[in-house]
Amino acid sequence: MPDVFAPAQLGPLTLRNRVIKAATFEGRTPDALVTEELIDFHREIAAGGVGLTTVAYCAVAPGGRTDRHQIWMRPEAVPGLRRLTEAVHAAGAAVSAQIGHAGPVANAASNRAPALAPSPLFSPLSMRRMHVPDEAALRDIVADYATAARLAEDAGFDALEIHFGHNYLVSAFLSPLLNRRSDGYGGSPANRARLAREIACAVREAVGNRLAVTAKLNMEDGIRGGLGLTESLRVAAWLEEDGALDALELTAGSSLLNPMLLFHGAAPRREFARVLPGPARWGFRLVGRSFLKEYPYTEAYLLDRARQFRRELSMPLILLGGITNHDTMRRAMAEGFDFVAMGRALLREPDLLRRIQSDHGTRSACIHCNECMPTIYTGTRCVLRLDSPGHATAST
Template sequence: MTSPDPFSPARLGPKSLRNRLIKCATFEGATPDALVTDELIEFHREVAAGGVAMSTVAYCAVAPEGRTDRHQIWMRDEAMPGLRKLTDAIHSEGALAAAQLGHAGAVANSVSNRKKALGPSRIPAPMGMSVTRKLTTDDIAEMVTTFRRAARIAVDSGFDGLEVHCGHNYLISSFLSPLLNRRRDGYGGSLVNRARFAREIIEGVREEVGDEAAVWAKLNMFDGVGKPGPGRGGRLSGFNIDEACEVAQLFESDGHLDALEPTAGSSLLNPMYLFHGQPPRKEFADAFHGSMRLGLKAMAPVFLKHYPYHDAYLLPLARQLREAVSMPLILLGGITDRASMDTALADGFDFVAMGRALLREPDLPRRIADDPTVTSRCVHCNLCMPTIYSRTRCPIREGEVPDPTASAVG
């Protein structure tokens, strides 16, 4: 059977997309007042003009305490006029707009937010140099309502797609983790119990929006803590691929999602497992101040590990998820050229998601469509990572650091 062309039209749930390329969520650092800015609008308009079918806005927190800091949008009535301008700008370029809905949980900065960070248990919340408050069952019910309310605001603001963030040890992901979730009630212990929170939120979002938007979940395959292989999870390890396949099957049986977007790594414990490539240890520490800067400099080799980059680097894990479910999957992680797109689609993935490559070249999809031999100029230095605390950008593209490939061009 011939695999689809990455630039052919496709459907994601109730929505038609002009091709199979999605701009994945990469926090833009362009909302200093927790509201949409002209800079944020231009960021996504440029990406939409560059040829993707859908651009995902991150990070759309469902509640004020669910932000990694107070300079992030949280979904409320006050934000709607700006969000509408943003989705209108994306639509004007022929693309669809998606909102990544999430709650940062233990990754939230309680000092910046002036609100206690939340978790499934009392666990460290290093951004605020504190510990989380354990959610009660009443809190959990309210959180489902909070996600529903955020989904309604997003759809009423013109978003066509909703990504429920179940990755990176943010709040939902931390419930899935046997390392972070130490509960002894119906939301802890067995995998089915640990997945209950995610399933209730996803069900609530789908009930709220129906067919008004495509709904998918970003699901961790491996937290990057312990071993990812068969049968190696347990209390001393994070969420792994075996558990991810079981949770994906639960999601599929529930029937509330249009797709899954497999991801990996932990913003709390091991962020580089998501990114791969050079770890920007000095630059990451320099993005902070005071004790956080000192702590990150001391712990950088442990916290920011080095995983060699290769194109489609999450594909080996994602193939196991592909075998476990039949629902549509969106592959991210090192999608940089026509070859990686074709490989993903040939392996049964329905869409591909691009991130860092679009920071370097927002028009890369359009150029690949015109010339399949075009490859990304992203060098996987990951210097874009620390810029999320100021304004997300590629420092090489902006001329802030030398382009290591420049001497080879002539």
């Protein structure tokens, strides 16, 4: 069983340990460019001891953002991103860029660009119909991913995480519920997986073996008629066969229809209702209970699903979901996972990993209230941190 705190190889990249800071949108890019606040966020995480921190979210096109307050990969973004990667390296960690296209999760009104979906859909975010890209447009999107990968390399990133989860564009193409196409990108599982495979290969070709390349893949969408475990396993096997990826990070849930399957724990409905803009606030009050379902929190809550991928695949896998202490990390290593990814626990305590390394009995102070989720609009943070802006007492 590997030691989670020993150096580990991720493709061409040597990490100081096997712990990755999962991509959590930081809410610190109001002008779609790097800010000092974003640099400080990742510098603090890096100094806290992770092997790799992940910058989220770096859209491959302006319309690929969930809203206009997100970085999209263009030459103007590179100098700021380079300052960020240099700061992370100085703190001893490696750094990955999460690249993707939000697709149906994008707010077209905010982006002033059409939201994309594999089949005709109506967007409750922008109150307009989404655009369905034809095959030529999809080829352009694949090229956008390759361009974003090259820009990330120019900015000094060590790794890339391609977003294939949460019903963002590629994940929406994988979903039999959302993808009703009859062309070469729809219908059979192989056709629905075509966009994911083309993007992974294009990104690998763009950066060669100079950067590590991973992908975040839904094991299941958690919605009736969506992508399920059996089909996701087939997609993962095809991605492994293509050989473009150095690892898969296994996730679940739909930002469009069932986000809490990813998070587990309390559903912060009242907090979201307070911060959403007017029309969305009223809509959320009507459907918030069905949209933000509650799943009981347990350590390693995605492990049962992920085990099935570990049995079927030989490629490195990253276990996500409820990783907060050394016992859980050891359990992941014992079950054959190569890396673990942490999110909310590091928002609560950025130095948690160093303290766990010094004392294996250390326990996270995160109570899984999920009140960090609505803070994405004002700077993602744990509201229980005494030094956090807007500090408050979270409900449990």
